[in-house]
Amino acid sequence: MSRVVLAGAGEDLVLRVKEATGGDLQVLPPGRLPSDPARLFEQLVDDELPDVLLVGPHAPAPEVLTLAGRLDVQAPGVTVVLVAEPSPDMWRAAMRAGIRDLLPPDADVAEIAAAVERAGHAAAGRRRVLRPVAETDRYAGRVITIASPKGGVGKTTVSTNLAIGLTAAAPQSTVLVDLDVQFGDVASALGLVPEYTLPDAVQGPASEDTMLLKTFLTQHPSGLYAVCGSDSPAAGDRITGEDVSRLLASLAREFRYVVVDTAPGLSEQTLAALDRASDVVMLSSMDVPGVRGLRKEMDVLRELCLIPAGRHVVMNFADPKGGLSVRDVETTIGTGVDVVLPRSASVPATTNQGVPILQSGGRRDPMVRELRRLVSRFSATPLMKAGRYRAKHRAAS
Numbered sequence: 001m002s003r004v005v006l007a008g009a010g011e012d013l014v015l016r017v018k019e020a021t022g023g024d025l026q027v028l029p030p031g032r033l034p035s036d037p038a039r040l041f042e043q044l045v046d047d048e049l050p051d052v053l054l055v056g057p058h059a060p061a062p063e064v065l066t067l068a069g070r071l072d073v074q075a076p077g078v079t080v081v082l083v084a085e086p087s088p089d090m091w092r093a094a095m096r097a098g099i100r101d102l103l104p105p106d107a108d109v110a111e112i113a114a115a116v117e118r119a120g121h122a123a124a125g126r127r128r129v130l131r132p133v134a135e136t137d138r139y140a141g142r143v144i145t146i147a148s149p150k151g152g153v154g155k156t157t158v159s160t161n162l163a164i165g166l167t168a169a170a171p172q173s174t175v176l177v178d179l180d181v182q183f184g185d186v187a188s189a190l191g192l193v194p195e196y197t198l199p200d201a202v203q204g205p206a207s208e209d210t211m212l213l214k215t216f217l218t219q220h221p222s223g224l225y226a227v228c229g230s231d232s233p234a235a236g237d238r239i240t241g242e243d244v245s246r247l248l249a250s251l252a253r254e255f256r257y258v259v260v261d262t263a264p265g266l267s268e269q270t271l272a273a274l275d276r277a278s279d280v281v282m283l284s285s286m287d288v289p290g291v292r293g294l295r296k297e298m299d300v301l302r303e304l305c306l307i308p309a310g311r312h313v314v315m316n317f318a319d320p321k322g323g324l325s326v327r328d329v330e331t332t333i334g335t336g337v338d339v340v341l342p343r344s345a346s347v348p349a350t351t352n353q354g355v356p357i358l359q360s361g362g363r364r365d366p367m368v369r370e371l372r373r374l375v376s377r378f379s380a381t382p383l384m385k386a387g388r389y390r391a392k393h394r395a396a397s
């Protein structure tokens with residue numbers, strides 16, 4: 001039996017949902033629906049997350065969409081079902097926010113029961129696939145791995161800008177790691193001339209001592225720290241998955257955000273970085289081969305149970321004339337797209353000059369705006385604290 005919580009519902013809907021769930025239901029008191037999941041869960045009678053959150057039509061749509069989008073990142077084991085007039089626009093917005101199902105306001109008991117059952121199954125499925133948040137919470141910091149099957153799609157552009165954006169939000173508490181071990185170009189994208197590089201950080205004395213490790217990092221004028229890639233592809237290639245795992249664990253003890261740039265595809269180092277990640281940013285260019293590749297990579301990662309609790313899908317090089325809509329992409333990959341970065345004439349020059357566009361671009365530049373949106377997915381929404389899923393697992397075992 002699924003744990004169901006109902007919010008934003010009038011008396012009449014409460015009665016129907018009670019009947020549909022056999023009375024096994026927690027109804028939240030009327031009032032504003034908090035857009036922060038943590039606030040919402042504070043209202044629950046015990047410390048367990050629900051499987052299904054059913055939101056009635058009394059909750060304003062924008063608030064529900066914000067909340068659902070955050071739940072999708074912070075507590076992906078909770079499935080959201082919305083009771084609202086199911087117009088095409090509503091479906092689209094709901095899908096983007098990770099809402100599983102829409103029910104018309106006049107849905108009868110049988111329809112509600114069926115939707116709750118489907119949502120409960122979906123929640124159970126996601127919890128099996130996703131590693132529990134608690135497991136990634138062994139480390140204080142959030143490890144955000146940027147990955148894509150192909151090169152040239154903007155991984156380095158996104159990871160450098162994300163790192164710069166997080167540094168602005170929390171100075172001195174972000175480190176960027178270049179795991180494109182053979183041909184990494186983080187140093188160039190940030191205009192850095194590193195004294196030490198990745199092999200020094202993982203193989204020498206720094207690998208044994210976290211305090212010493214800090215002295216092997218390169219500092220960017222913004223306050224961002226970086227582990228830059230080696231100049232020698234051969235030296236880079238000797239980095240093992242275990243090296244990566246140890247490095248990221250040490251950095252996460254010292255930094256609030258550890259952003260990881262990777263090489264295309266699923267190398268040993270990238271798999272290790274995904275295994276240590278609390279979040280993955282899956283990136284693709286907005287074209288058919290890119291999106292198909294992304295789908296395959298997501299399938300593989302799902303099979304390997306390497307999709308962490310925080311999952312963010314980002315499209316780059318979006319072009320209205322490209323003939324591919326966000327909806328097409330969502331249909332192909334079977335999940336919502338979170339951020340869409342436009343093709344931007346200003347970006348290549350920022351790469352060449354070694355100054356990320358978040359530092360050099362105007363606030364109104366569409367690329368800057370969308371990158372800021374990506375940054376705020378992390379800076380504005382801490383992962384759920386440990387314990388809730390754990391409580392659930394204990395209860396189940």
Ligand SMILES: Nc1ncnc2c1ncn2[C@@H]1O[C@H](COP(=O)(O)OP(=O)(O)O)[C@@H](O)[C@H]1O
Nearest residue numbers: 151152153154155156157342343344347348351
């Ligand atoms: N949205 C964009 N618009 C225009 N050019 C871009 C955009 N994103 C990235 N680029 C450019 O594309 C090239 C490849 O980007 P990069 O971030 O190095 O990709 P990757 O790390 O995936 O290989 C760089 O020259 C970069 O400036």
Ligand SMILES: [Mg+2]
Nearest residue numbers: 155156180185
């Ligand atoms: Mg790159």
